[in-house]
Amino acid sequence: MISTNSKKGIAIIGAGPSGLFVYKRLIEAGHENFTVDIFEAKMDRGSGMPYSHEGANCEHITNVSGNEIPKIVTPVIDWLATLPGDELKKYGIELDSFNSYKVLPRLLFGAYLHAQFNLLLQKGEQAGIITRLHAACMVTDITDLPGKNKMIVEVNGKDAYEFDHVIICTGHKWPLTYEGKIAGFFDSPYPPAKLSVRFNHPIALKGSSLTAIDAIRTLARRHGSFIEKAPHKLIFVPDKEAGKFKIVMYSLDGLLPGIRFHLDDPRLSTESVLSKEDISKNMEENGGFLSLDFIFEKDFKNLLQEKDPALYKRIKNMSMEEFVGEMMSRRERIDPFVLFKREYAEAEKSIARKESVHWKELLAVLSFAMNYPAKHMSAEDMLRLKKVLMPLISIVIAFVPQSSCEELIALHEADKLELISVGEDSHIEVSAGGDKIYHHTDEAGEHYQTHYETYIDCTGQQHLSLEDFPFKSLLKNDVLTPARLKFRSAESAEELLSQGNNDIEPGNNNDFYLKVPGIAITDSFSAVGNNGAANPRIYIMAVPYIGGYNPDYSGLDFCEEASGLIVSDIFQQNAG
Numbered sequence: 114m115i116s117t118n119s120k121k122g123i124a125i126i127g128a129g130p131s132g133l134f135v136y137k138r139l140i141e142a143g144h145e146n147f148t149v150d151i152f153e154a155k156m157d158r159g160s161g162m163p164y165s166h167e168g169a170n171c172e173h174i175t176n177v178s179g180n181e182i183p184k185i186v187t188p189v190i191d192w193l194a195t196l197p198g199d200e201l202k203k204y205g206i207e208l209d210s211f212n213s214y215k216v217l218p219r220l221l222f223g224a225y226l227h228a229q230f231n232l233l234l235q236k237g238e239q240a241g242i243i244t245r246l247h248a249a250c251m252v253t254d255i256t257d258l259p260g261k262n263k264m265i266v267e268v269n270g271k272d273a274y275e276f277d278h279v280i281i282c283t284g285h286k287w288p289l290t291y292e293g294k295i296a297g298f299f300d301s302p303y304p305p306a307k308l309s310v311r312f313n314h315p316i317a318l319k320g321s322s323l324t325a326i327d328a329i330r331t332l333a334r335r336h337g338s339f340i341e342k343a344p345h346k347l348i349f350v351p352d353k354e355a356g357k358f359k360i361v362m363y364s365l366d367g368l369l370p371g372i373r374f375h376l377d378d379p380r381l382s383t384e385s386v387l388s389k390e391d392i393s394k395n396m397e398e399n400g401g402f403l404s405l406d407f408i409f410e411k412d413f414k415n416l417l418q419e420k421d422p423a424l425y426k427r428i429k430n431m432s433m434e435e436f437v438g439e440m441m442s443r444r445e446r447i448d449p450f451v452l453f454k455r456e457y458a459e460a461e462k463s464i465a466r467k468e469s470v471h472w473k474e475l476l477a478v479l480s481f482a483m484n485y486p487a488k489h490m491s492a493e494d495m496l497r498l499k500k501v502l503m504p505l506i507s508i509v510i511a512f513v514p515q516s517s518c519e520e521l522i523a524l525h526e527a528d529k530l531e532l533i534s535v536g537e538d539s540h541i542e543v544s545a546g547g548d549k550i551y552h553h554t555d556e557a558g559e560h561y562q563t564h565y566e567t568y569i570d571c572t573g574q575q576h577l578s579l580e581d582f583p584f585k586s587l588l589k590n591d592v593l594t595p596a597r598l599k600f601r602s603a604e605s606a607e608e609l610l611s612q613g614n615n616d617i618e619p620g621n622n623n624d625f626y627l628k629v630p631g632i633a634i635t636d637s638f639s640a641v642g643n644n645g646a647a648n649p650r651i652y653i654m655a656v657p658y659i660g661g662y663n664p665d666y667s668g669l670d671f672c673e674e675a676s677g678l679i680v681s682d683i684f685q686q687n688a689g
């Protein structure tokens with residue numbers, strides 16, 4: 114057993130963006146009585162999955178611009194100026210015309226994060242904080258020792274280290290079903306190098322948002338090229354040998370994602386939204402539950418009143434359901450590509466005039482503000498959130514970058530990109546012989562079965578369950594518990610149960626709970642034990658495993674916010 118010294122030992126598992134922000138918070142907290150061990154499975158640090166070859170090729174771009182990236186050490190624009198010309202040229206960056214409103218190639222952003230991590234390590238050293246970075250070290254298990262108030266971290270299946278606090282930042286996970294067993298079946302488009310081949314036949318994509326766009330950008334380049342006909346107007350020219358190439362996107366309700374526009378507040382600051390005290394007060398007045406209607410009223414409608422009085426006047430008496438119904442029905446009435454072009458034009462105007470589309474920006478603010486306290490809602494409100502509000506939010510805050518829109522429009526105009534509207538029942542079937550058959554029913558109720566040689570699941574990072582968690586000793590010893598939310602009314606739970614909802618389980622006091630995905634955590638991301646108490650030794654910010662309590666969890670803003678909550682909790686525990 115390798116033991117750390119008399120100082121508090123803190124382990125960060127995973128050195129992607131989450132691990133980077135946790136380390137930044139630790140060294141900037143102004144304390145010295147701790148050591149940090151960072152374990153990273155890869156040789157690299159900082160870039161994590163989306164900004165390394167695991168998640169990107171040269172054609173993939175971020176959906177945030179320099180001014181939207183939380184502060185690390187050096188602003189992106191200053192860092193770019195230190196790069197050799199060849200490196201910038203490789204990514205098509207011209208410093209003279211580059212500014213902090215532009216998005217970045219993801220691999221270049223990964224290099225930036227790597228450089229920032231190195232600067233943070235230097236800062237840590239200058240601050241006298243002992244930091245050990247264990248590269249190419251895969252953490253294989255974690256054990257809690259409550260009696261000793263310690264955790265044991267097992268590395269590469271052999272070495273064991275002892276810590277006071279462990280922060281799990283292991284990030285994305287893409288479980289495989291048929292990929293690797295059935296030719297032409299892909300459980301995700303990652304790593305994108307696997308799609309860098311010529312298929313030359315129709316390819317089915319499940320999903321139409323950012324993950325699908327990643328696949329489309331890669332596939333398009335292997336089957337033709339984009340030519341700039343006029344500024345911001347591309348045409349797609351298929352290769353002669355790729356005549357049969359086509360992408361067929363199966364999209365829930367036939368919707369395409371929303372487009373990046375100018376944000377008044379690029380960091381979506383939450384200063385104007387409900388405070389911790391407001392939330393506690395609402396919970397006290399509301400039987401211990403946070404009311405979704407209250408959040409919608411205060412963190413959306415009230416902010417809209419000042420930003421867009423005309424729209425506010427129209428929607429002020431609408432319930433959340435009525436507002437979402439109005440916004441969705443407008444989208445559903447129009448052909449998705451016609452709407453996409455219209456929203457592209459709206460976004461161009463917004464960027465040129467530096468004027469936000471306020472209701473969309475405020476939906477992003479609402480989503481960010483609601484994410485953290487969502488675990489305090491009743492099961493009824495969580496079901497409404499998922500069924501009603503999240504579908505609109507996830508479309509609006511996709512923030513598709515302009516160049517991706519231009520490529521999608523060019524492919525559609527070249528008849529190489531089709532979108533099929535499907536319902537929740539659409540699915541892929543893999544036959545015993547390995548055939549891939551996509552099933553869907555159209556609006557008239559007609560059922561279709563379409564055979565494909567290639568299928569790519571582009572529905573993005575799925576919520577994983579407690580059982581999928583990689584560190585098995587924590588499961589075996591019941592250190593973690595599944596996330597669930599209490600129903601306000603037993604009657605509504607019983608009604609859903611009678612309709613066959615399998616996610617409802619009875620409690621001990623004639624009450625009922627809704628099972629939600631992943632692990633139960635506190636507001637500070639501590640794991641919640643069997644006794645319902647926070648475990649002060651273990652924090653979980655690995656996004657796939659906390660989706661139930663953090664319904665809109667991803668992004669660099671999440672890395673910054675969650676790391677802050679975790680680190681202040683650790684120092685509060687150890688105060689004095």
Ligand SMILES: Cc1cc2nc3c(=O)[nH]c(=O)nc-3n(C[C@H](O)[C@H](O)[C@H](O)COP(=O)(O)OP(=O)(O)OC[C@H]3O[C@@H](n4cnc5c(N)ncnc54)[C@H](O)[C@@H]3O)c2cc1C
Pocket residue numbers: 126127128129130131132152153154155160161162163168174175176177250251252253282283284285327574654655656667668669670672
């Ligand atoms: C394709 C894609 C594109 C995205 N683009 C954007 C964007 O443009 N803007 C934005 O704001 N957000 C974006 N996101 C959201 C993204 O989730 C976060 O920005 C960020 O990557 C999350 O960082 P992370 O460190 O939690 O996870 P990851 O990036 O997955 O990093 C986890 C790290 O932990 C390491 N690790 C895993 N298991 C172990 C183990 N057992 N032992 C040791 N090390 C381990 C991994 O090697 C990896 O380095 C994107 C997400 C995806 C999937």
